[in-house]
Amino acid sequence: MTDVTRILNAIGRGDAKATDELLPLVYEELRFLAAQKLSHEPPGRTLQATALVHEAYIRLVGDEAPGWTSRGHFFKAAAEAMRRILIDSARRRKSKKRGGDRQKIEVDDAIACLREACSPDDLLALDEALARLAETDPVKAEVVKLRYFAGLTVEQTAEVLGVSATTAKLHWAYARAWLLREIG
Amino acid sequence: MVQYEENPEETIFKVAIQRQDRSERQAYVLEACGDDRRLLAGVEALLQYHDSTSFLDVPVFDADVGPDEPMVAGGPGTVIGRYKLLERIGEGGMAVVYMAEQAPSTRSALFGPASTGVLSDSEGTIRRKVALKIIKLGMDTRQVIARFEAERQALAMMDHPSIAKVLDAGATETGRPYFVMELVQGVSITEYCDKNSLSTKDRLGLFLAVCNAVQHAHQKGIIHRDLKPSNVMVTHHDGRPVPKVIDFGIAKATNQKLTEKTLFTRYAHIIGTPAYMSPEQAELSDLDIDTRTDIYSLGVLLYELLTGTTPFSEEELRKAGYIEMQRVIREQEPARPSTKLSTLGKTLTDIAKCRNSTPDLLRKAVRGDLDWIVMKSLEKDRARRYETASGLAEDVRRHLEHEPVLAGPPRAWYRTKKFVRRHAMLAVSLVAVGIALLGGLVSSMAMYLRAERARAETEAVTAFLTNDLLASVYPERAKGQEVTVRYLLETAATNLDGKFSGSPLVEAQVRQTLGSTYARMGDHEAAQPHLERVLEIRRERLGQEHPATLASLDRLGMLFCNWGRYGQAEPLLVETLAARRRILGERHHDTLESMAHLAWQYMCEARFEEGMTLAAEALEAGRSILTEDDPILLRSKGILATGYVTTMRHAEAISLAREGYEISRRALADEHEITLFLANVLSWALEGDGQLDAATELAARTVELARRIVGEEHSVTAWAMSNLGAACLAQGRYDEAEPFLVRSFEVAMKLGGPDHTGTILFGLRLARLYHAQERFAEHEELIVGLVEASRRTHGENHPQTGYIKYWLRIRAERLEALVQQQRDAGDHAAAELTAARARPIREAWQGSSSERSPSASGPSP
Incomplete structure (x- = not known):
């Protein structure tokens, strides 16, 4: 049994502290994978958040398939980890001050050469708005993280959050419009 | 959170975005906000952002790695190619859809001049509104467009009121592929049915229209590959609901080959709609999706229309994990619709209400025919599904008109059980051999025998296989059991490899039997590898000119000939005849057989003179050494008579065909393959000669017999149907002619492809009907x-x-x-x-x- 499987099982049993253990593991794995992918994939290839997250899942949990509920915990952690990776990178790129860690540099370089959906400014503005949304409405903030940072579909997002697909869709539509209005 | 849910801005926004109609939405927002100007401004701003695209539409990492450029086109007002975006009308997992306006000058450039349908409904200066679908996820745009281009001709040929035309494709400035389609404003078929509480009967009516649309596409060679409720919209036309199938051609264009490597990348897409995915699609091999994949998806759609749920729920499949999901789709038998209804508990009342019915009545309506029709469409083995969408539609229609349906209770077991009951003795040995093949017992037995008294007994084993077991599938010997035997054949065939490594000639004989049996059943593709392997083994072991080698050469040649692959068939048949003449002499049974076979090949290639000369030669030589009821003689008579018909010598054709037909009936039975063949030649000759009543009667009898013996999808049946249609056509009975002419053309097209002689002949008859109508x-x-x-x-x-x-x-x-x-x-x-x-x-x-x-x-x- 892998560490992550053990943690997921603990979360499944209601051990709230285990959640704190999960995030750093997932974070490191995702950053490692992103760096590896981005530096090895030839240009023109596609890198997808969802692929990354699923691959991390297979690597960390394996094929033991512990059911969707615990996978849901994993995806929430992964979405948060992806958010941190991207926001950290955007910050560093913006300040042009890079950390000394070689892996981080690779990630930043790679992310910088991504034909990205948005500029570091957009990303940072989004993150601030997202933080405001999370204060008033944590569920919708979670929807945004899962959809935007982990690349899950509406249906998958609904599964993770245990709501109907229709609800998830409406939440996403509202959160999306709300954030865009906030950013202006 | 409660407080947030009560936020009026959110509530109004959410209600508003569910209104499809713009003006309706506007009116709602104005009324809901009342005098509150701030609220109104807030909601309107939200809606404006809702309607526009933004960087949030694509997950942050789902960007192509490459030079800098923005991801997604701007919102309304943006011009893409020849289209101006008007408003966003939908968004799915992988695409955003806009209503767009087409510049008027460009409409005719999209199509060849033949597509008058497109031209006539966009008059002069009217700017045509279209739906423009932009694919969001990272894909190789060039490949997507190349794949679309490859199908464009075929797509343009589709002209059906229930198919939304796909008009164009291209790439946005940012390199995203996009598709332009006829604009369909409506709701999904399931939503429509539920909202309007359509009864089961009315649902079936809509479903029939969907089948017809799919059939039309299949006839043009287009497979949808992604049929599901959201791709079947219902609109109103003249106050009547009309289903419209959208997205034809798009699944294929955007479908990258699924491999282990891309599995993760594709995960999200696959997870999109696994409930509608056929077993062969779940394989991920992507090797051979064919029209029957759509039949499966239609089956799922029908299931959902009847029961309100899919055979396997999305939730169930997704929870199961990827490997398990594949397994379920490929192996697990879904519950019958009526059984499924019984398991729904409380929700059943709602589902029944949506169908203007009660739980009991609904279950009763679905049980039986509809169960079977659905289950036949959902067969894991596509060979057991309906062959065509019209076949499926036909059965639904039969149900609606209280005629018996073709679909029966679940196949394999039911059939096997029935078979076992009817043929207790044979079945015992059959099961024994099935197990023997499975476990490799035959090979060890063959090896044992070879060591002991080898040859004679080995041959006995294969003779048993050949004559007692597998030969029972020969249509004239076992009427109607081919499905069961087919199942055994497949089991045997898949377990053959490596089992006979010690005794290749035994393997050859078993394969010869398997291959010939497949060929007789009309499954040319399955037959080919076996027959090729036989030839290879015998050439190597027995030499080029051994009679057994030549026999396998002949078999392979006839396989290609019957398949319509004349170019491949001819050299094999020519070689066989030459070798047999040389080795066995002119007046040998096998040589005459070869002459008759090559003669038929020439007739198929429309080289009538050569064919007739050779057939006459075989007939002449055969009279002195064969009895009059020998299949070779009978076949040669048929071939020669065919030649007379094509050269308008009807009297001679009739006399020769009738002679052969009478002998064949007497000596070989009515349902023998050769009797059916001769009946076809005779009815064709009679029709040509203007003896229409006699032609009609004989053709009708032959159709009936052939359907029963070899099934509808067989060249003999197709020919008989076409003859019947032609005879009706000649008598001006167009409505009667039509189904036979259409179906015969379909079958010929399916079995032999567009260039097959039969396809061309039957097609021309159909064309004459259309002209007459x-x-x-x-x-x-x-x-x-x-x-x-x-x-x-x-x-x-x-x-x-x-x-x-x-x-x-x-x-x-x-x-x-x-x-x-x-x-x-x-x-x-x-x-x-x-x-x-x-x-x-x-x-x-x-x-x-x-x-x-x-x-x-x-x-x-």
Whole structure:
């Protein structure tokens, strides 16, 4: 049994502290994978958040398939980890001050050469708005993280959050419009 | 959170975005906000952002790695190619859909001039509104567009009121692929049915229209690959609900090959709609998706229309994990719809209410016919599904009209059980051999026997296989059991590899039996590898000229011939005949067989003189050494008579065919393959001679018999149906003729492809029907296709090509005369349309290839 499987099982049993253990593991794995992918994939290839997250899942949990509920915990952690990776990178790129860690540099370089959906400014503005949304409405903030940072579909997002697909869709539509209005 | 849910801005926003109609939405927002200007401004701003695209539409990492450029086109107002985006009308997992406006000057450039449908409904200065779908996820745009281009011709041929036309494809400035489609404003079929509480009967009515649309596409060679409720919209036309299938051609264009490597990347897509995915799609091999994949998805759709749920729920499949999901789709039998209804508990009441029914009545309505129809569509083995969408529709129609349906209770077991009951003795040995093949017992037995008293007994084993077991599938010996035996065949075939490594000749004999059996069942593709392997083994072990080697050469040749692969068949059959003449002499049974086979090959290639000469030769030589009821003689008579019909010598044809037919009936039985063949020749000759009543009667009997013995999808049945249709056509009974002519053409197309002699012949009869019915558009489309096929198969100067060209000329000249009339009447717009319609017909008639050599009608030997 892998560490992550053990943690997921603990979360499944209601051990709230285990959640704190999960995030750093997932974070490191995702950053490692992103760096590896981005530096090895030839240009023109596609890198997808969802692929990354699923691959991390297979690597960390394996094929033991512990059911969707615990996978849901994993995806929430992964979405948060992806958010941190991207926001950290955007910050560093913006300040042009890079950390000394070689892996981080690779990630930043790679992310910088991504034909990205948005500029570091957009990303940072989004993150601030997202933080405001999370204060008033944590569920919708979670929807945004899962959809935007982990690349899950509406249906998958609904599964993770245990709501109907229709609800998830409406939440996403509202959160999306709300954030865009906030950013202006 | 509660407080947040009560936030009026959110509530109004959420209600508003669910209103499809713009003005309705606007009215709602104004009313809901009342006097609150701030609230109104807030909601309107949200809606504006909702309607526009933004960087949030694509997950942050789902960007292509490459040079800098923005991801997604801007919102309304943006111009993409020839289209101006008007508003966003939908968003799915992988695409955003806009309503867009098409610049008027470009409409005709999209199509060849033949597609009058497109031209006629966008008049002059009216700016046509279309739906423009931009694919969001990272894909190789060039490949997507190349794949679309490859299908564009075929897509443009689709013209059906229930198919939304796909008009165009291209790439946005940011390199995303996009598709342009006919704009369909409606809701998904399931939503429509539920909202309007349609009864089961009305649902079936809509479903029939969907089947017809899918059938139309299949006839044009287009497979949808992604049929699901959200791709079947319902709109109102003249107050009537009309289903519209959207996204034809798009799944194929955007479908990258699924491999282990791309599995993760594709995960999200696969997870999109696993509930509608056929077992062969779940394989991920992507090797051979065919029209029956759509039949499966139609089955799921029907299941959902009846029960409100899919056979496997999305939730169930997704929870299961990827590997398990594949396994379920490939292996697990879904619950029958009526059983499923019983498991729904409380929700059943709601589901019944949506169908204007009660739980009990609904269960009763679904149980039986509808259960079986659905289950037949959902067969894991696509060979057991309905062969065509119209076959499925036909059964639904039969149910609606209280006729018995073709689908029966679950296949394999039911059939096997019945079979076992009827043939207790045979079944025991059958099961024994099945197990033996499975466990490799035959091989060890063969090895044992070889060590002991080898040959004689080994042959006994295979003779048993050949004569007692597998031969029971020969249509004339076992009427109607082929499904069960087919199952055993497949089991045997898949377990054959490596089992006979010590005794290749035994393997060859077993394979010869398997291959010939498949060939008899009309499954050419399954037969081919076996027969090829047999030839290989025998050549190596017995030498080139051994009679057994030559027999396998002959089998393979006839396989290709019956398959319509004349180019591959001819050298094999020529080689066999030459070798047999040399080794066995002129007056040997096998040599005569070869002559008859090669003669048939020539007839199929429309090299009538060569075929007739050879058949006459076989007949002549055969009379002295064979009895009159020998299949070779009977076959030769049929071939020669066919030749007489094609050269309009009807009296001779009738006399010869009738002679053979009577002998064959007496000696071999009515349902023997050769009797059916001769019956077809005879009814064809009678029709040609104008003896229409006799022709009709014989053809009808043959259709009935052939359907029962070899099934509808067999060349013999197709021919009989076409003959019956032709006889009805000649008597002006168009409505009776139509189903037979349509179906025979479909079957021939499916079995032999567009260039098969039979396809061309049956197609031409169908075209004549359309002409007689004044269905000119269909007529034109068909003859244009046929002339191309005939040029390829028969050559430019062949009579068959000439005959089709005659029809093209009639049509072209008629249309051109019409152009003149319209011009004289001052109706220039109409004249232009008609001229555009006439042009491809004249081109097809005159052909761009007059230099083409008459490849098929060579000199007679």
